[in-house]
């Protein structure tokens with residue numbers, strides 16, 4: 291950008307020049323106000339940075355004179371001053387100054403201010419353009435358009451503005467009054483274009499203006515913002531209501547996650563003071579989805595309320611029962627002396643709640659799975675404690691549910707010894723073909739049918755129970771076991787696909803690939819061989835590669851993807867939006883599908899998140915890619931994603947990953963119901 295600098299101090303002048311040029315701007319230097327005025331006429335810079343104190347014409351006067359020039363008033367005027375008094379700033383603002391810069395000038399400060407200036411100039415240029423365009427046919431315009439000259443005379447007013455003029459008690463040919471008068475005065479005196487809101491006949495208009503034309507006239511244009519303001523009011527109301535409920539869950543009245551976080555901090559701090567222990571217990575209602583699907587949401591809600599009441603009534607008032615979300619609850623049991631008491635309390639809870647629900651009006655008997663971790667024995671870090679309890683819950687579920695398990699250590703050991711042990715066990719499991727695969731349905735929003743399934747590796751270890759793929763896949767990748775492990779998965783997935791196809795199920799199978807597999811020279815020939823043996827067609831197979839593996843950044847990686855695509859396989863970029871995106875490369879490579887990361891899907895409950903997802907959908911469209919959403923857990927999100935134009939959906943709302951037999955049963959149930967956005 292062209293920047294004019296007016297500064298009488300030679301050192302300060304050169305200093306500014308050096309910085310501004312360093313930022314990439316074109317700089318015009320002037321040693322006094324008079325020279326600056328001349329230079330302004332000649333160069334028409336977008337930004338002026340002027341010292342306040344200069345001989346003859348000082349910074350304030352320079353600003354006033356520039357504003358009075360009746361050129362297009364985009365100029366952003368920054369005044370440098372060592373003074374910092376309120377009356378000075380008022381004076382300067384009245385003269386049309388946009389911003390101040392404290393002396394001595396700091397590089398970072400200047401940088402930020404210039405960024406702001408650039409943005410504001412851009413807005414000014416755009417809004418000027420827009421208003422000129424909108425005001426081009428004022429007679430037909432449903433919004434008010436009024437033209438005023440430097441003497442405040444109304445030169446023109448369109449039909450839509452007549453009611454406003456009547457309200458202000460003025461008409462064409464007379465001086466303008468009302469809110470528009472103030473706007474016009476500021477504009478003509480300082481060149482500063484402000485906005486004002488005016489209500490008239492039940493509508494709200496936001497007035498803004500063009501800059502002053504060389505003939506000394508300006509257009510004032512009223513945008514109708516009634517609906518926008520109404521929506522804002524409603525939103526604010528909603529927000530207030532939401533905040534009221536923000537600490538408690540509405541259904542059960544229990545504390546929610548936020549309040550729980552506070553309690554956890556308080557209780558652990560208290561336990562340290564008192565020398566006691568706190569148990570953190572994660573509770574999950576077994577088979578809740580079946581209850582919900584089978585008996586309906588109303589019964590589902592009743593079950594949650596009954597369980598909440600059952601847990602609450604069996605604990606002391608000083609303990610906390612919190613609704614974590616969905617069918618999950620978290621307990622904080624305080625003032626414990628030892629580990630043994632946790633076992634007693636938890637078994638009392640599971641038994642008690644089961645009895646209670648069997649007596650309740652719903653015909654569903656409810657059992658609970660629980661996992662606990664003990665503070666400070668297992669960990670003195672609340673975050674880690676949560677993970678430990680969660681892991682214990684995972685074990686309880688894997689052990690057939692309806693039970694309580696305490697934390698006994700992470701399978702990855704969180705230390706070298708644990709990791710080594712885990713790796714030995716994993717290697718053995720791979721060698722003995724004890725890695726199994728689960729399948730999670732993927733639903734087409736167009737046909738509302740299951741279109742395919744994602745293969746997810748599963749490992750049930752004798753010592754550690756079910757180990758999450760988030761633990762064992764990176765371990766296998768790290769230690770060079772991923773090729774063998776990946777191969778087991780591929781063989782199972784292709785066998786499964788062949789089986790589905792034989793049963794007449796028109797499904798695709800998605801398989802997750804690691805970078806190592808993709809880059810391996812034998813990978814493609816091997817895959818083609820396996821496909822041939824089973825008489826499968828490559829377009830039935832979707833290979834998922836996560837964004838974070840960054841194969842796209844490598845020429846070999848891109849080439850391998852291209853070879854796979856040329857062989858007819860479909861390639862999906864997994865976990866898209868998890869932070870490693872390289873948008874240009876997405877278009878370049880041979881992808882046919884883009885799978886939006888679960889974390890982004892969670893964000894669709896915010897406007898920003900919806901906008902991001904929409905942008906991804908649009909980008910996908912323009913590149914001819916199918917867009918898939920993973921981690922869809924509720925109907926609101928599903929409806930939103932469908933409305934946004936996402937092609938396929940996957941998530942717990944439809945089904946968790948299922949073993950092959952359960953997957954077939956799921957398929958037998960038939961069509962999936964998708965809800966429309968409200």
Ligand code: C2E
Pocket residue numbers: 730745746747758759760763776779802803804834836864865888920921922923940941942943947
């Ligand atoms: P991914 O490929 O992004 O798979 C989706 C993950 O999200 C799965 O986790 C799935 O169970 C989970 N998920 C699905 N729907 C929902 C939902 O509605 N809510 C939530 N919270 N989660 C949902 P999983 O099975 O634990 O797998 C984790 C990751 O491990 C996978 O992420 C994938 O990157 C990797 N992985 C799994 N199997 C394999 C494999 O055979 N090979 C390779 N290389 N990686 C694998």
Ligand code: MG
Pocket residue numbers: 744802834864
């Ligand atoms: Mg995946």
Ligand code: MG
Pocket residue numbers: 864865885887888920
């Ligand atoms: Mg994913």
